[in-house]
Amino acid sequence: MIKNDELRKYQMDRQDVKFSIRKKILGVTLVAALPFLAISIYLLISMSNYNHTYNKIVQNLTIANNYNLDFKEEMDESLYKMVVGYVTVDDFDDAEELKSPYVLIKNLRKEFRNLKKITTDTESKLWLDSLLRNIDTLENRVDDLVQNIHVGGTYDSNIKELDDNIYILTELIQDDIQYYIYYQTESMEKVTDTLNTQIRTFIIICACLIAVLTIGLVMAVMQITTGMLRPIQVLAQAAGRISKGDLDARADVDSRDEIAVLADRFNDMAGNIQTLVVKVREDEQKMRKADLRLLQEQINPHFLYNTLDNIVWLIEGNEPDEAVEMVVTLSEFFRLVLSKGKEFITIRQEEQHISSYLQIQEKRYHDILDYHIYIDPEIYEYQIPKLTLQPLVENALYHGIKYKRSRGMIEITGTKEGENLYLTVADDGVGMDEDELKKLGKEISRPCKETESGFGLANVNERIRMYFGAEFGMKIWSEKGSGTRITIEIPAITDNPEKPEAGKQSTRSEEAENEAEK
Incomplete structure (x- = not known):
């Protein structure tokens, strides 16, 4: 135990203590802000995920809509003009108003294979599988049609092939695209509902936390300012002396509360450290x-x-x-x-x-x-x-x-x-x-x-x-x-x-x- 005159000297030097109660209050405030920070981060992540999912669905719908509007018309026109002799397979590159059936099929297959890789809901995937199968069938029919045209003298059978097979296949492909668009729209509605639920949950949790943390902060500040300032200063002074190598330093606290218990433990720890230092030597x-x-x-x-x-x-x-x-x-x-x-x-x-x-x-x-x-x-x-x-x-x-x-x-x-x-x-x-x-x-x-x-x-x-x-x-x-x-x-x-x-x-x-x- 330090002498009484040393205690008085330490009490006079309290203004030099760096461990101020203001820093403690600031620490409490920062701790109180952490839940709000966590909730804000959670909300931002949720919004980001929603935005990413929403944009992905919109992008998928845009691609599907483009083909829904144009594919059947362009494919039917190109194949019909090829059957009637207006254009050959080799002449499509020079025809600005027409597109090669094979180019149309290739682009359609590529786009919808890519869509299948990023599509998550089951129903949309099923219709994409159906669409890709129909594209393969359409390509086979186009091959048959091109072969018949090269043979020649098969105009009537080619027109029948267009009416009975190819036009039906392009119609089925268009139906597959429409069903895919329908289920993607449903997925967008589910995403929106999930976001609304998360926002409502966030508002409720945030309101409860504000009420609880406000009460807790008021009580904590009152407790700090009324009961902890002097004992903590005494402890900080003693700790400062020990950190400089004075292992004889002890904290004299008589507040008869938890800080007094902490001071007793501190004194015990200082004594143990002193003993251990000697033992280590x-x-x-x-x-x-x-x-x-x-x-x-x-x-x-x-x-x-x-x-x-x-x-x-x-x-x-x-x-x-x-x-x-x-x-x-x-x-x-x-x-x-x-x-x-x-x-x-x-x-x-x-x-x-x-x-x-x-x-x-x-x-x-x-x-x-x-x-x-x-x-x-x-x-x-x-x-x-x-x-x-x-x-x-x-x-x-x-x-x-x-x-x-x-x-x-x-x-x-x-x-x-x-x-x-x-x-x-x-x-x-x-x-x-x-x-x-x-x-x-x-x-x-x-x-x-x-x-x-x-x-x-x-x-x-x-x-x-x-x-x-x-x-x-x-x-x-x-x-x-x-x-x-x-x-x-x-x-x-x-x-x-x-x-x-x-x-x-x-x-x-x-x-x-x-x-x-x-």
Whole structure:
């Protein structure tokens, strides 16, 4: 709780508070206007849809009316003059007052096929289907008529064809067009009725909202001006101090209403934030120590000393090529361990890392160590936390193969199943009995800083769960005398999943690596 003289000082500075009640009233007004805005948008959309539908129907009717008035007359005239020899099929292009029957049929079919694509009501579509069928029939009859004219001497049969078939077909087509116009007119009436219903509904809803919102606004303004001004100012002052980093700030409100409850919760929150900040700082220190401990665990001084000794022996034994190979392998091992401070590397790089590690260890334990790496190349580009497999391989060597006292095999496999990756390190070493397996399982499920044994495995398991969730991690199978198998399940990702905070983690990792290099 802040001191009384500080409270008086804050109360004197109330004129500096930026969180004014006027802004609150403006916010309430804007909220009240949202329903009207929503209704207006709804009305505009409805009007737009109606206008679009109405214009489409009018356009359809205009096209249909044009053909209703002109098609039959033009078709009958053209065919009759062709039968009586006034014009031939090839001469229609030069006859300005006549149109080719085929051109008329083609234009009619094209227009009404287009109308069928945009027509929605069922009845109109049925008459369009009938019309298109009649057009096809008419075209066939015209073909017959043109063929008879070319043969010659069929004037009477051609006139009969006109009277008995073609004129009837053009009449049917005209009837189809008229029925289509009739049902399109009905659709226009339905659209108009729908619009009228929507407008009536809108007027009723708008009137009710105006009444309710007017009453609500009056009550809200009265409540704001009489009961919330001072408590909110006090809260805003305290919040402003906290936003500037003063976590000792508290709000002293004695209005004995909801704002007082809010002030109490605010004070509780400020206290919790203060506690959490301290805890986060402590956790960052612990995380830094854990990072350093991880590097120390992985870069084992004995491993380094033994490797350097092996290099010396190779040089003294006049085997410079093998000594150079081991130096290169050791350099590659450390390069991949450090990874420029990155927390995530590709599975290809992780494979290179454990391969370098095993190549070095094979020089030392050539009489007891065999290994095979079977990682599917298709998963090489997926991301994985660095130093994920090496602790498992080290565990298999030192706690499995080494105590077997005979030649042993370590197998590393990696596959993708569904959306997840499965990486397994298996050995045929001494294995564990049920009690040892349960104890190890408990150890790796605890935070690594609390483990008494198996830190490397616990560290890997904790990092996987921290990045991907509790459903991921490692599973261990082991049997005394038969060996141990550890499988890691992680999601298959190609993008680096490190959070923005990972930058800080990377910085810490780089510092740890620098200290390790020292």
